[in-house]
Amino acid sequence: MARSSAGWVAGLTAAALATVGFLAYQAQSSVPEELVGRPGPSATPAASAAKAPRDRRHPTALPAHSGAGERVVYSVDDDRVWLVSAGGTVENTFKVTPGSVDPAPGTYAVTSRSKAVTGTDGVPVEHVVRFADVQGVVVGFSAAVDQSTPDEDTDGADPGVKTGGVRESRADGEAMWMFATIGQKVVVIR
Numbered sequence: 001m002a003r004s005s006a007g008w009v010a011g012l013t014a015a016a017l018a019t020v021g022f023l024a025y026q027a028q029s030s031v032p033e034e035l036v037g038r039p040g041p042s043a044t045p046a047a048s049a050a051k052a053p054r055d056r057r058h059p060t061a062l063p064a065h066s067g068a069g070e071r072v073v074y075s076v077d078d079d080r081v082w083l084v085s086a087g088g089t090v091e092n093t094f095k096v097t098p099g100s101v102d103p104a105p106g107t108y109a110v111t112s113r114s115k116a117v118t119g120t121d122g123v124p125v126e127h128v129v130r131f132a133d134v135q136g137v138v139v140g141f142s143a144a145v146d147q148s149t150p151d152e153d154t155d156g157a158d159p160g161v162k163t164g165g166v167r168e169s170r171a172d173g174e175a176m177w178m179f180a181t182i183g184q185k186v187v188v189i190r
Helices: 002-029 170-179
Strands: 071-075 080-084 090-095 106-109 112-118 124-134 137-144 165-168 185-189
Touching: 080 170, 090 170, 106 124, 124 165, 124 170, 124 185, 137 170, 165 170
Parallel strands: 071 185, 137 165
Antiparallel strands: 071 080, 080 090, 106 185, 112 124, 124 137
């Protein structure tokens, strides 16, 4: 009896894995073309690497020429993020602290997320939203559980380690987590 039960369980497990694999393939193949952008070299480069125009009287205003539709806008020069609705309304904006590696200006898509992990600098982080890969360094938004920034994380950290974590406060990290699901457009500007 135990022998046939083991075979039955193995058969069900194999069938379940095959079904999950098929569903994952089907889900991947049905992603709209505009969201298929991959991190790194295949991401859509910006039309120009020039700095997007800013409203000097309102430095936190969404920069002109920062894309259209629902998106996350990340300015590597201003260390600021805007969460923009489909209608173009800024739902949230906040300062961030980048790691040592910046993505090139362009349009990316969120490729993976993790609720809680340890960052490349050894600091526990939460609400990780990854969208780019720069020469093997994964770039994404996250919040340090201890609320430290990369500049404060030098205790025992290897200064030669390249980090792509863009740190947010825990509250801002939660807002990003709720907004930037898999496939969400991320526009990187200067």
